[in-house]
Amino acid sequence: MSSADIYREIILDYYRNPRNYGKIENPDISKKDSNPLCGDELEMHINLKDNKISDVKFTGKGCAISQASASMLTELIMDKDFEFVKELTKEDVLENLGLHDLGPARIKCALLSLKVLKYGIYSYVSEKLKDTASADKIKEEASGLF
Amino acid sequence: MQASVINIKSIRNDFPILKRKVHKDKPLIYFDNAATTQKPIQVIDAISNYYLNYNSNIHRAVHQLAEEATAAYELTRDKVAKFINIKNREEIIFVRGTTEAINLVAYSWGRQNVQKDDIVVTTEYEHHSNIVPWQLLTKEKGAKLEYIGVDDNGELILDQLDAYLDTGRVKLVTFSQMSNVLGTISKSEEIIKKCHQKGVRVLVDAAQSVPHIKVDLQKLDCDFFAFSAHKMLGPTGVGVLWARKDLLESMVPFNGGGDMIREVHKYETTWNDLPFKFEAGTPNIADVIGFSAALDYLDKIGMDKVREHEVELTKYALEQISAVKGIKLYGTPDITKRGGVISFNLGDIHPHDLATIIDEDGVAIRSGHHCAQVLMERLDVSATSRASFYIYNTKEEIDVFIRSLNRARELFRI
Numbered sequence: 001m002s003s004a005d006i007y008r009e010i011i012l013d014y015y016r017n018p019r020n021y022g023k024i025e026n027p028d029i030s031k032k033d034s035n036p037l038c039g040d041e042l043e044m045h046i047n048l049k050d051n052k053i054s055d056v057k058f059t060g061k062g063c064a065i066s067q068a069s070a071s072m073l074t075e076l077i078m079d080k081d082f083e084f085v086k087e088l089t090k091e092d093v094l095e096n097l098g099l100h101d102l103g104p105a106r107i108k109c110a111l112l113s114l115k116v117l118k119y120g121i122y123s124y125v126s127e128k129l130k131d132t133a134s135a136d137k138i139k140e141e142a143s144g145l146f
Numbered sequence: 147m148q149a150s151v152i153n154i155k156s157i158r159n160d161f162p163i164l165k166r167k168v169h170k171d172k173p174l175i176y177f178d179n180a181a182t183t184q185k186p187i188q189v190i191d192a193i194s195n196y197y198l199n200y201n202s203n204i205h206r207a208v209h210q211l212a213e214e215a216t217a218a219y220e221l222t223r224d225k226v227a228k229f230i231n232i233k234n235r236e237e238i239i240f241v242r243g244t245t246e247a248i249n250l251v252a253y254s255w256g257r258q259n260v261q262k263d264d265i266v267v268t269t270e271y272e273h274h275s276n277i278v279p280w281q282l283l284t285k286e287k288g289a290k291l292e293y294i295g296v297d298d299n300g301e302l303i304l305d306q307l308d309a310y311l312d313t314g315r316v317k318l319v320t321f322s323q324m325s326n327v328l329g330t331i332s333k334s335e336e337i338i339k340k341c342h343q344k345g346v347r348v349l350v351d352a353a354q355s356v357p358h359i360k361v362d363l364q365k366l367d368c369d370f371f372a373f374s375a376h377k378m379l380g381p382t383g384v385g386v387l388w389a390r391k392d393l394l395e396s397m398v399p400f401n402g403g404g405d406m407i408r409e410v411h412k413y414e415t416t417w418n419d420l421p422f423k424f425e426a427g428t429p430n431i432a433d434v435i436g437f438s439a440a441l442d443y444l445d446k447i448g449m450d451k452v453r454e455h456e457v458e459l460t461k462y463a464l465e466q467i468s469a470v471k472g473i474k475l476y477g478t479p480d481i482t483k484r485g486g487v488i489s490f491n492l493g494d495i496h497p498h499d500l501a502t503i504i505d506e507d508g509v510a511i512r513s514g515h516h517c518a519q520v521l522m523e524r525l526d527v528s529a530t531s532r533a534s535f536y537i538y539n540t541k542e543e544i545d546v547f548i549r550s551l552n553r554a555r556e557l558f559r560i
């Protein structure tokens with residue numbers, strides 16, 4: 001897709017004024033990752049209550065795509081059932097961003113936030129819920145993203 | 147084409163890749179030369195000619211193909227010796243690239259000569275390949291790694307070198323002759339003189355300098371010198387380590403295996419003569435032969451002309467880019483102190499976004515940390531964009547690049 005289609009007003013707005021930017025004290029889920037190719041960094045904090053995402057925040061630095069993607073992902077999962085979040089796919093995330101046909105290098109920027117989210121959920125499911133079967137499935141999805 | 151110090155039209159004709167289009171119909175404008183340069187047809191032909199006509203392993207066999215291949219491979223060594231002006235051809239060691247050359251020195255010379263509490267001095271504008279091997283070495287030995295800082299003009303703060311040297315504990319000073327991010331040309335002769343007055347060895351990372359400026363090793367008088375063929379029109383997978391003979395003779399081999407031995411017995415081996423002591427195993431014969439053609443190509447143009455052309459382009463590019471609203475440039479504005487590398491940021495556009503946008507216009511630049519994260523920290527940025535030029539680039543291409551930057555600026559409403 002052309003850069004005029006990628007860098008729409010909404011992406012620039014989320015890049016410059018990211019929603020849910022920041023940290024949560026003692027979150028239930030906390031995960032950090034970076035893309036070694038470009039150095040983009042992302043950290044996500046999540047609180048759960050009654051099996052729902054009760055709060056989510058992120059911090060990070062990187063390109064407009066990675067930062068807007070992270071911010072829009074936090075909005076997408078806020079107040080949602082944990083089951084819904086576990087099932088999120090990369091297609092869901094790209095759809096939510098309105099980004100299609102990104103090249104192989106830039107798609108990583110768009111999916112870094114989902115990767116961080118999936119690994120965060122994986123740690124939570126395996127360490128706190130001790131549900132190894134689901135955890136393994138989530139980990140496989142996360143590592144398959146890119 | 148505008149008038150130039152070199153015959154740009156005939157040069158461009160030698161590079162088949164420059165005829166291709168990217169993103170359907172955009173002529174390729176290749177400004178990522180600090181990462182790797184394009185290859186002229188002469189280099190491509192030399193490699194294919196080897197595989198088509200005299201492919202064979204070198205040095206051992208006595209048949210005709212092996213003799214031809216050995217002669218071509220060894221001829222490259224002579225050409226390298228002439229290119230960097232050294233007397234002893236056996237001081238030229240072929241390696242995979244600058245990275246391997248530096249690792250060879252760190253492993254082989256470093257482990258013999260650097261001990262606990264000794265100091266290795268590098269600089270804040272080094273490529274990771276001139277930092278990480280020294281971290282490995284100094285950690286293993288309980289030695290210290292120190293950095294010469296970079297001032298706001300992008301130049302090394304040499305007073306800091308004096309202070310390190312005064313400790314009497316420095317064993318090696320290692321620095322790049324030209325920064326791959328800022329383009330700064332180091333005051334190499336001054337650094338080397340200071341070090342030698344104190345009996346300290348010096349390694350010069352010449353990955354960015356040899357391709358762009360004339361170097362004369364007899365004048366430079368360093369101890370180790372490393373560069374890569376692929377940044378100077380040659381193929382990937384070939385690099386050069388030069389070191390003084392007495393040093394190479396005192397060093398243990400880096401790799402053990404075929405070719406580097408004189409006699410192998412069950413528990414003891416004696417080493418082959420230089421340079422073979424450091425060239426274990428079947429080397430990258432085809433690409434060393436290809437490198438020969440690259441050296442011929444640069445020789446024919448003349449390194450003074452290469453530099454003159456790049457100065458002209460860089461001066462023009464700096465003038466034009468300075469006028470782009472929101473631009474931030476890194477490095478010295480003094481053209482006599484820098485090479486054809488321009489690092490910059492544009493407003494709050496992340497370099498990866500910028501590179502994506504201008505790539506659509508056919509302009510290939512680099513974005514990221516350029517394997518120089520220590521420098522990024524010093525500049526207090528996470529990344530920069532970098533345009534770097536070579537002999538086939540033109541002012542017309544710079545005009546397209548500048549227009550493209552302005553398009554990016556408009557997309558981001560800066």
Ligand SMILES: Cc1ncc(COP(=O)(O)O)c(C=O)c1O
Pocket residue numbers: 180181242243244245246273275276322324325326351353354374517
């Ligand atoms: C200054 C400098 N040193 C070392 C290197 C490493 O060279 P190579 O990757 O060819 O080993 C580079 C290449 O990027 C460089 O610019």
